[in-house]
Amino acid sequence: MRSLTSAVLSAALSASLGVLFTQPLPVRSLTSYANDFVDPSLILGRDFSNVTVEAQATIFEWANELAKEGPWTVMNKSVTPPSGDKHDYMSWAPYSWPDCSSVGNTTELAPEEVWTKCPYVTRDGQFNPDGRLINDVGAFGDLADAVLYNALAWAIKGSGPYAGNVVNFVKTWFLDQDTAMNPNLNYAQMKRGPDGQVGQHTGVLDLKCMSKLVSGVLILREGKASEWTSEIDTQLTNWTKSYIEWLTTAKIALEEQAADNNHGTFYYNQLAALQILVGDKDGAKQTLEKYFTTQFKWQIAANGDQPLETARTRPYHYRAYNLAAMITNAKLGSYVGYNAWNLTTDNGTTIQSALDYAITLPAGKETASELWPNVVAVGAIYGDPEGKYAKFMLENAKRTYPQDPQFLWNQPFSDSGLVKATSTSTTKGGSGASGSDDDDDSGKGKNGAAGVMGGAWSVAVAAGAVALALAVL
DSSP states (O other): OOOOHHHHHHHHHHHTTTTTSSOOOOEEOOOOOOSSOOOOHHHHHHHHOOHHHHHOOOOOOHHHHHHHOOOOOGGGGSSTTTTTHHHHEEOOTTEEEEEOTTSSHHHHHHHOOOOOSSOOOOOOOOGGGGGGGHHHHHHHHHHHHHHHHHHHHHHSOOOSSSOOOOOOOHIIIIEEEEEEOOOOOOOEEEEEEOOSOOOOGGGGGGGHHHHHHHHHHHOOOOOOOOOOOHHHHHHHHHHHHHHHHHTTTTTHHHHHTTTTSSHHHHHHHHHHHHHHHHHHHHHHHHHHHHTTTTTHHSSOOOOOOOHHHHHHSSSHHHHHHHHHHHHHHHHHHHHHTTOOTTTTOTTTTOOHHHHHHHHSSOOOTTOOGGGGHHHHHHHHHHHTTTTEEEEEHHHTTGGGGGTTTHHHHSSSSSTTTTTOOOOSSSSSSSOOTTTOOOOOOTTOSSSSSSHHHHOOOOOHHHHHHHHHHHHTT
């Protein structure tokens, strides 16, 4: 994110030039949410509040930034899975560390020897840095974000390269013969060592962000993007059906489904989203009902705590993490006609109860921002009549929180009077389904968030932004 000083200079320059071609407000550094699901009808309706103009601007910036990094493929890893096929997804358990004390070597072991000869032990919450030497997990996370934000940008603007970007990313990861991932996670989160050359059930978590990716695909499908052809849709549906078969029958997948903590919650995110993708809304509804009548029932204590997450080495992170997954399951439920927002646990608590407890606890040395999207989501769904959630965001996320992309789809939620710009083109009236052309104007067009990025600021607003920024220096 640009510094506050840069923001002041940018606003001042815009005012001095008469705001012929103004700069957008500085936007947030790219952050990958733990998970989310965006209802495509909300986005395609384009009935956006003016308080979301800064969030829209961020969506365009993130879409363009991610597009420069893609496409992604499992074929880029430098280590071949035990199957001998690089098309198989592969990752190493993040908290798994080698203990070579019993190996009996007299010379230093090469990394490849350590990976196969030394027993590995788990140190909860302590990342082994060499785990990212194979980064299929990071590549998939970037892919999911790129699909989501490029689809959002297409829907808001109605043109540009965004739908084509999504098609390119999806074809490369899932469909093209030379680069496609095989539909299994047999080698995800391998523990390594002499007995660790197979995947573990925890590895299913690696593809938790399928719900973000599915959101993007649904936006293009339901918005009838010309680039999203029936051939591509059919191919992705076929791949997904094969993967669902693995996800619902493989031993390690079923072990993950049975996990009591966030692993189980995220499993249901993934399966329900994929069932929606292939048109099985009834199956998705059954999947979500199973979660909310099993794991959910014991995940939240009477005081709103999540004991299974609090027991971990990074409790603030894990509470926010599982809460994001619970919220995502509830959003998926809303999409298929299953209202889970007011369902209660065996202790009489709801998703809101978990959030209300979490916001009372300091982050300490952990990353405070992990909780913020959950605060906005809960406030948007349950309401914020006393303003406590908006107050929390203002006190903790400060003045930038309306710039966060999720502020677009988690509405209504107060901007605390922070959004000073207005846009004349963020409500109904344009079509996000008009097909795309080949120009990449980085969001500087006439529709949607382009109102922010291409001249919606008035001189008075720009000058006001300068004054506001100077007041808080």
